[in-house]
Amino acid sequence: MKIDFEHKQSAHCENGVVSNLMKFNGHKISEPMVFGIGSGLLFCYIPFIKINYAPLITYRAMAGFIFNRFAKRVGVKIKREKFKDPKKAKERLDENLQKNNPVGLQVGVYNLVYFPDEYRFHFNAHNLVVYGKEEDTYLISDPVMQHVTTLTSKQLEKVRYAKGPFAPNGHMYYPISFPETLHLEKAIRKGIKHTCREMLAPVPIVGARGIKTVAKLIRKWPKKHGAKKANHYLGQIVRMQEEIGTGGGGFRYIYAAFLQEASGVLKNEALAVLSKEMTEIGDQWRDFALNASRIYKNRSVQEDAYNKVADELEAIGNREATFFGKLKRAI
Amino acid sequence: MKKKEIPQDESFFTEEHGKELYYAVDEEGNYTTGLSSGWEAKTIALNNALEAIEERIADAKKRVLENKTSPIEYYMEVCKMEPPVLASYVGMWLWRVKRHFKPAVFKKLSQKTLEKYATAFDITVEQLKNVAP
Numbered sequence: 001m002k003i004d005f006e007h008k009q010s011a012h013c014e015n016g017v018v019s020n021l022m023k024f025n026g027h028k029i030s031e032p033m034v035f036g037i038g039s040g041l042l043f044c045y046i047p048f049i050k051i052n053y054a055p056l057i058t059y060r061a062m063a064g065f066i067f068n069r070f071a072k073r074v075g076v077k078i079k080r081e082k083f084k085d086p087k088k089a090k091e092r093l094d095e096n097l098q099k100n101n102p103v104g105l106q107v108g109v110y111n112l113v114y115f116p117d118e119y120r121f122h123f124n125a126h127n128l129v130v131y132g133k134e135e136d137t138y139l140i141s142d143p144v145m146q147h148v149t150t151l152t153s154k155q156l157e158k159v160r161y162a163k164g165p166f167a168p169n170g171h172m173y174y175p176i177s178f179p180e181t182l183h184l185e186k187a188i189r190k191g192i193k194h195t196c197r198e199m200l201a202p203v204p205i206v207g208a209r210g211i212k213t214v215a216k217l218i219r220k221w222p223k224k225h226g227a228k229k230a231n232h233y234l235g236q237i238v239r240m241q242e243e244i245g246t247g248g249g250g251f252r253y254i255y256a257a258f259l260q261e262a263s264g265v266l267k268n269e270a271l272a273v274l275s276k277e278m279t280e281i282g283d284q285w286r287d288f289a290l291n292a293s294r295i296y297k298n299r300s301v302q303e304d305a306y307n308k309v310a311d312e313l314e315a316i317g318n319r320e321a322t323f324f325g326k327l328k329r330a331i
Numbered sequence: 332m333k334k335k336e337i338p339q340d341e342s343f344f345t346e347e348h349g350k351e352l353y354y355a356v357d358e359e360g361n362y363t364t365g366l367s368s369g370w371e372a373k374t375i376a377l378n379n380a381l382e383a384i385e386e387r388i389a390d391a392k393k394r395v396l397e398n399k400t401s402p403i404e405y406y407m408e409v410c411k412m413e414p415p416v417l418a419s420y421v422g423m424w425l426w427r428v429k430r431h432f433k434p435a436v437f438k439k440l441s442q443k444t445l446e447k448y449a450t451a452f453d454i455t456v457e458q459l460k461n462v463a464p
Binding site: 009010011032052053110114115116117118119120121122144145146147163164165167231232235236238239242243244247248249253254256257260261275276279282283286289290292293296297 | 332337343344345348349350351352353354355356360361362364366370371372373375376377379380381383410411412413415416419420
């Protein structure tokens with residue numbers, strides 16, 4: 001069977017799943033709106049967790065948080081289920097499809113066959129929608145892909161039961177109840193306030209301060225770790241910032257799109273101005289990524305080059321610190 | 332970023348994979364989306380990470396052939412895993428997995444344990460035991 005589900009490509013998987021499931025249930029809401037209300041934007045540097053042998057840097061809230069906050073703020077109820085037994089997980093999935101209910105699934109990327117091999121890492125917080133089943137093949141709407149795709153039941157079981165950090169354990173979710181009308185105004189204000197609070201947090205590894213901390217560290221990396229490791233660390237920052245799903249510039253463009261849309265909803269001209277500034281900040285992130293990538297492409301160890309990208313990053317940190325102060329006052 | 336500035340460089344995303352979505356502004360300054368085939372800076376970063384993995388694989392292979400580590404470490408690198416991920420896949424404590432990296436310990440592993448590793452790496456036990464130079 002095939003559910004009449006519209007696949008709309010999005011930048012980020014989680015926002016995309018939410019936005020598409022909402023639309024299926026008759027509530028049109030854009031991806032940036034989900035991201036903004038769910039307070040998706042963040043910067044966090046976690047030196048004691050290593051991913052791929054480099055410190056973890058993230059530009060967004062943890063998987064699951066965006067949807068949960070969004071749902072709470074607009075009054076949508078979500079049902080979440082995890083299963084120890086893969087058989088049970090399959091049964092429940094089939095049941096939902098029978099009832100004409102497309103569901104979101106959390107999956108691991110490593111065995112996702114329709115991804116380019118080069119992108120397949122052990123990353124377990126990817127999201128997709130299953131919208132039908134034909135014989136032994138599931139119909140898949142993966143929001144980051146341009147087109148819909150399919151997975152056999154064996155392939156699907158493999159990605160639902162990927163192991164390692166954040167293992168999905170067959171995690172399946174779908175909205176079950178909606179308010180009569182969505183009241184976005186209050187939800188938007190709450191979402192923005194939350195983001196401002198996090199970005200201005202008085203903690204050296206979070207938000208604008210976190211960005212400045214990383215800038216400081218970059219200056220020390222070549223001496224402390226040697227060229228190879230320093231380049232690897234720098235490469236990791238760029239990868240996290242520009243990975244599929246960010247919409248470019250470490251989610252800053254999606255956030256700018258959200259501010260623009262929010263300015264219309266709240267009839268607040270200041271937000272439109274701030275949206276423009278956020279776009280410029282996104283451009284600065286892109287320049288930083290480009291210059292950083294040139295360093296490890298040339299395999300140069302000039303400390304000058306490291307200092308230069310560190311300067312850029314520091315400028316971004318300072319700018320975001322003032323930006324979120326302004327945003328807080330505008331709301 | 333302006334919509335017309337969305338990068339269209341070469342990447343690992345080929346025709347069959349489709350393109351990636353970006354958010355960008357149009358001529359009037361309104362936000363819209365556009366597709367990108369790839370961006371140089373991003374591909375360089377990814378290539379850098381892949382090269383690092385290749386180096387780790389080659390190094391592990393060398394050490395297997397020198398009898399300094401067991402094939403488990405080699406196949407772990409081939410599968411882009413880190414020890415905690417592997418431990419999670421085989422359902423064993425991390426210290427046990429690390430112990431199995433010792434060639435002497437590896438030689439004494441039971442068929443059942445070897446099968447667990449082989450399944451995690453998606454290979455046969457025969458392949459697991461023999462790393463071709």
